[in-house]
Amino acid sequence: MPSLDHQHSQENPQREKSGDMSLVERLVGWFKTNGGELSPDVDIAFDASSGYHCRAVRNLTSPVVAKCPLSLTVSHLNLDHTQSLVPHVESPLAKCMGRIPNNVLVYLLLVEQRLHTDPSCLKWQPYIDCLPEPSLMMTPLWFDKEDMQCLAGTNLARETSVKLDKLSEEWNQAKEVMESLDIDITIFSFEWFRWAATIISSRAFISTHIIPGQETFPILFPVVDILNHSPTAKVEWDFHPFEDFTLKILSHDEVRPGDEVYNNYAPKQNDELLLGYGFCIPDNPVEQFAIKMRLPPQIEQAARSMKMFEPSNIPFGMDTSFVTAELNEEPEYLRPKGHPFGRYENRLPFFRAIPPRIVHTFFIQALTNLNLNPADNQPDSIPPRVIFETLLLTYEAIDKRSQTLRLSLNRSSPFSNNKQKYAIIYRDGQAKILHAIRDELKAVFNTLRIHDGVPQRPVIISTTEALARLTAEFPSYAAHFKAGLEGQYGVDVSNWSRYSADIAVLEAGEQPAELSVWNLLLCLFLVLYQKDNSGTTREYDGFRQAIFGWVEYLLSQTPLPTNVTDMDAEALQDFVLGLTGSEAEAERAYTWADEVVDKFAFPLVEEVQGEEVQRIYMYLQIGSDDGGVNGWMYQDHEA
Template sequence: MHASHRWQFWKSLTKLGTLHRSRQDSVKSGTPIMPSVDHIRAQESTQDRDSGDVSPVERLVHWFKTNGGELSPDVDIAFSESSGYHCRAKRRLGSAVVAKCPLSLTLSYLNLDHAQSIVPHVESPLVECVGQVPNHVLTYLLLVEQRRHPNQDRMKWYPYIACLPEPGSMTTPLWFDNEDLKCLTGTNLARETSVKLDQLTKEWNQANNVLERVGVNAETYSFEWFRWAATIISSRAFISTHVIPGKDTFPILFPVVDILNHSPIAKVEWDFHPLQDFAIRILNHDSIRPGDELYNNYAPKQNDELLLGYGFCVSDNPVEQFAIKMRLDPRIEQAARSLNMFEPNNIPFEMDTSFLSSDSKEEPEYLRPKGHPFGRYVNRVPFFRGIPPSVMHMFYIRALMNLNVNPASVKVDSIPPRIVFETLLLAHEAIQKRSESLPLSPEQRHTFPNVKLKYATIYREGQAKIIHGIRAELKAVIAALRFYDGVPQHPVIVSTTEALARLSAEFPSHYSHFKSGLEQQYGVDLTSCTQYSADISSLEAGEQPAELSVWKMLLCLCLVLYQKNESGTTQAHNGPQQVVYGWMEYLISEHPPPTRTADMDAEMLQDFILGWKENEEMVERAYTWADEVVNRLAFPLDEEVAGEDVQRICMYLEIGVGDDAAGEWMYRDAEKV
């Protein structure tokens, strides 16, 4: 792990793990006068600082200890290509404290603010910029000045800055070239990187305008070095809240303390003494053996944060999630709010309603795979638990809109299966579309031309694994409901292939007429289900799939058959036509036939419905109904037919109404549906 690969991300300290605050009270009246820069420099050994025989580590440790820092005598600072500068145990640790940095050695914009006495002042032309640029930008400028000053070795933090990584070794996406960035295509980090670069560019331009206005030579502060400073701060800085209370939060560097690399299993404690110092403790220090590297632990972080802030990723990161942003059209949202769909008592699936009080435009939302250590989301429907409640609520609203269902007519504690299924379709469609831009890699790579591409690939593959896993969960439910052969005993998804098979089994004579007309109209071969499926999926009728028209004509015939049957629903459950009549009973309950006859040409149906010509008025009415049902309830579904991926037009059908078991599939795991 490179020296720049740290978990000190100043924006998230308040969310981190074990945090210890000293019981010692803050200074009550005034603050102690900190030693001046000249006084600190006087304490430094010029011989040690300038000697070519002194290593950067020796110089850093000498400077740190001379100026009030504490480093355990049982610890060495070492360097390696894989880990950068890091801490190792020379022997068993005699104390839990590894390092303690006084506030006087910290680096931040505050050093340029001569109106304060919390930290030592730095004499610099940048003092003129205080209050004219954001504080974090001023910290970037100070860091660049200290690094690029002609007399750098006489700068206050020279021993510390000399051990910081150079621009050429940076591995965050801010330093990716075009080839490296291609690996981020389809990920959320591709956009986040662009946004971050735009933000930095804007801050740099604004800073340059201020520098020019106050008469500071801006050549020192090139964008490359400005970007370098921003990367150092994002990868090493803490936030000021706990050590300098009472001031707005800003990033602050604690030399030496920030050298420890990260381990998610390290047991550490952060010990802040307000207005004094910050120490890091190893809680299980008695188990450390000589030669062991000592780690910090800044709590679980996802790979997008690690890569953008620190320049590295964790393979198979257990806390990895997939950030997702899906919003309702403002007009739809406004209409939904007017119907009280954003009231807690109208939230479906027994979901957590806390999202109603959060700003969905600001708070990140994540897809979570099975077994995630944070747990999945509360949802009565198992296959929705990987999707955030706010997003599921959006799909639910759109499902009601698609089905033209009045929300007031739905009891959220017993949502009809058809609404749940429509919600499932919408969720699957959205996840499927999102996953298409992030395909799974066919095989895992083991060699990379550079470390940036390595980490980008780890991040990308982790993201792809999550979204494709969520997609597979939803798809498994749909696949489990897909029906191909036999007599269905529960709700199913069928295409016209299976519907025609049931018509053939239950109404052979009418099927024969329908088959003849279908073959004449489209030239399809119904002697083979596979051949018909392949043929009909490739045909169009006007600007729509031909299978849509087949569904309309088929449902028209089935409605006529159902309504001509004198025994009606009784035969639907007990006679040989139980499946077709049961399906019709269900569809009629979902969408009652219209009461008026539509004006249309019925001749197009005559070849398909031979024997019913004497009932043309009924045919017209039936076709009007069938047209509305198909337009409302039919949906496309991708599947493989004869070795080719095709799109079928399908229907979700239940066997009759009032079936208590009709919704059981909603509450089972996908593999049990």
């Protein structure tokens, strides 16, 4: 597959010097002499920008570019003297068969072939001589501290660390085995072991098609692997089992003299390209954002016992195949709009970017948070409150992740090297996907926001909107309440924009002050509701009725408590004018409001006076949880 040096040769002039025609001629001569075929219409070239690569010298008269026989391949099979599929190589490493994993054996074989001084032991020297040196490796396994900073916040940063740890473990185990077999390990080192692992990851094919019926292992096809990658190249990999591998260019009639001839490694995301091959594709069309998530074991066990993983109980019309699929460590992917693989099936448009297993995980968490019995929620008619809680949990997780992977600012200085260049291409592509999906979810919240008028659907509001409505309907109570806020928190309530900016940054104890304001507001709403000729039927066609409708909805979700919080009822008089009755009633109202805030309040970032601040919002609706007015959850909200 690709020559890694083609991305980095300008940084090591000596490597470019070694790419003279004698090396290429030796490689091609060795290849053809041993049964390989190379189209007469192409040659192997070397330059600073592309490294070793394949280039057309005339119009291609055939789709066949190169054919490599199985006898020229490199794999652990060359050490296995019990087989006759490929030629054997004389090496003490043969004693390690069965004691060292096959992929590790081929790493060691490559190192031996690269560093061995006995010509009689070197079977692939012309090929090995054209492989890039360790100094030219471009994958994150070779990043220094400064290079790794360009991957900060990405999944690949951790994945690189995990892969290095695994390589180190494989190397140490291999050393122990070789030493136990009295194999001289003088020529081996972790750096060369890492080099060989990088060569395999960037150039090897899998054995499945050339040697079917055996456990899959990596296998190198000399010369065929020199072609660089293009995601638009139209190629065919023609494997003849136990014989050879032919690379064909399906659009060969479009290739002109001087054009580079490319392979196509199939659609690959930039994390795979960077970690395996050492380069990235700007604006990679198949880019996705990897995500892993599982429920806490206790919650998952409880959910399974309640049959929430039965296909018939999966909500939102999602694909149910994940419930029977084997759960492994492989990630699932967030997909942006217009992705060539398509998005995920879901009746709710804002969840189509999210894998069904992840949505289902948040759905279960939502039911747990709301203390709801799954049996009371039919998959085809999930209440808006549950949908909103699922949306909120999804948004919070993605928003939190986006804080560690912010969108990049325009760079004023050039990259120090190509490693950083490709790392930033990958990082920025990941950030764009993550923030685009975050913005899609945020657009739903913006749809539910209400600033004025009478709400006829579920809404989310901050204390700013709640106070505005209180002012419009109950001016005397609102004036007393605002005076209490000014005295307690020193905020200016004469201007809503100024109040919003002030309350967003205030704290009460170890929590946002706006949580306490919500507690007091809801307490007042309840008092007003109870004072107003309760028991009569109300038509919710005005602002005052909307507040009472919210209270009735909240009471249906959180009934008045039997046990109350011990608090200073007289303190409520600073905010709730006209509170009458016993101290126990006051405590009961305050306790209820506290429970409601704990269940329904959530933080959300909004822009106030040109600055992004975190506000505390509440989800409120009028009437029963019967699907929601206007079906907000089924609308496609634009970011």
